[in-house]
Amino acid sequence: MPDVLVYVLHYEGAFNKNSLGAVSEGAKQAAAIGGECHAVVVGGDDLSDELCKTVGNYGAKKVFRAQGAEGLAQPVIDAMDKVIGDHGHSYALFGGGLLGFEIGAGLAARRNAGVTMEVIKIKVDDAKLVAERPILQDSKISDSHYRGDLGIIIGRINAFELAPPTSDVAEIVDVDVDYSPWSAQATMVQRGEQRGADVDIEGADILIAGGRGLGKAEGFELAEELAKAFGGNSAVAATRAVVDAGWYPYAAQIGQTGKTVSPKLYLAAGISGAIQHKVGMQSSENIVAVNKDANAPIFEFSDLGIVGDLNKILPKLTAAIKAKKAS
């Protein structure tokens, strides 16, 4: 049977939303090609029976559970290799995120399979799954057709929507995995460390987001002043590059490894608009971008784009909005 195996990531006793979205998608596609959707989880005691069977709410018939190290790719590759070897799944599906990319690619090497990443849509052609991925800065879509016994599909973050949960539960199958020696070479010292202040960007109606174009950590003062001028439910957000550089706290990060937001207004200051950032904010209602580079990709998905120097524009915009509010 052409079954689909979905990796489900978890942290502190809860499943990842993108992974569960992939289960929903896997169940839909497995049904379309006459197979079943199964899930695989790897971790410790927090993978309780109660928790594991809930992947059935999203359409997985079985969940393969392996005891192993969490948050690292290699143990999951070993577990999925074992499950696929025993069971013969035709497709492996991942909901995106860093680990999904690493596991999917490693699994492709292990099982001599084809792999496609950043997939935004799956379709069926002749009872086989075809993966659609955007290429060339999202200007074209390419279709991936798979050859061989296994096709690996790694979704772009937020690509697969979570179906409304049902009351169905998954059958739990415990799996003994002989981990590869090189899996044991990596050890998680600390997982999920939060750095910097805690800020809430997900609930904001207006987000002023800053990127490298702000020039330095102090450049964020311009963004903060502007957010303050808007007042009400506004906040400041940041790109991964500037968070990694230590300019702004991690909790304010938008994008692939950060948060996904859809405010009424997203004003991007000095952000070029890389795909990893775009996936976290593209469903914002109104997108305004200020960037000095007229070729910045962000202008391709902005509603209003301003080509110019943000150091000149932002202070004047802040003053003008204050004046408008006062009038």
Add this chain to the structure above:
Amino acid sequence: MKICVLVKEVPDAAVEKRIDPSTGRMDRSGERNLNPYDTHAIEAAMQIREGGAVEVSEIIAVTMGPGTATRALQKAVSLGADRSLHLTDDALVGSDVAATGYALSKALESESPDLVLLGQQSDDGECYTIGAVVADHLKMPSLTQVIKMDVSGGEAPALTCERQAEYGYDTVQITLPAVISVGDAINEPRYPSLKAIMGAKKKPLQTVAAGDIGIDPTLVGTDGSRVRCGDFHDPPAKSAGQIIEDDDTDETVAKIVAWLDERKLI
């Protein structure tokens, strides 16, 4: 300790990328350059060498690609690599990411490195995954998007790596050998000196073909690839936004305010 750095030649960022309709592959002609993300991997190797915690015997730049890819290798050498290895063979043309990773792993195997470094992504293919493919073939652990890396020496050299994952920052300890892909926040690559640029062409450059390093021809190239890409089509059209060139900032700001006001955002 021997470090191999995987590098790639990519179309210059200023050149518009396109699919060649006759082959269905990316048109990689035109201006080429070293993938900018790879410069961070070379810099990371140099900082390990200069850090002194371990003795680095050699830094080797490794690439797979057509004849022109030697320019990317020379750039890598000018940034600090001691020599380079160029895998080039018509049989490799059309390899997908899994096949490319396999071929590169065979090239690396011939060098038996203690550490393989690479950039977080290539500027053209946007795959982010070649490191994980290479690592599994080499039977080494792997970590991608590493933004801080400390090396400890001794009997069993180990790396303490930090990166952002789904739930915050993770710190992972890895014993060597290992494959590490570094994020661009890990360092600021140095500029090559004029002397290094001039000297790069004189550093040893070894060219190998698929057969020289035991690559199974059935696993590479168009026929050996497990993914067939094609049927390129346009994404759903999004209406283009309005663009304002800022000539007079007061006027620009007035336009922005009016635009926001129209949408009741102020």
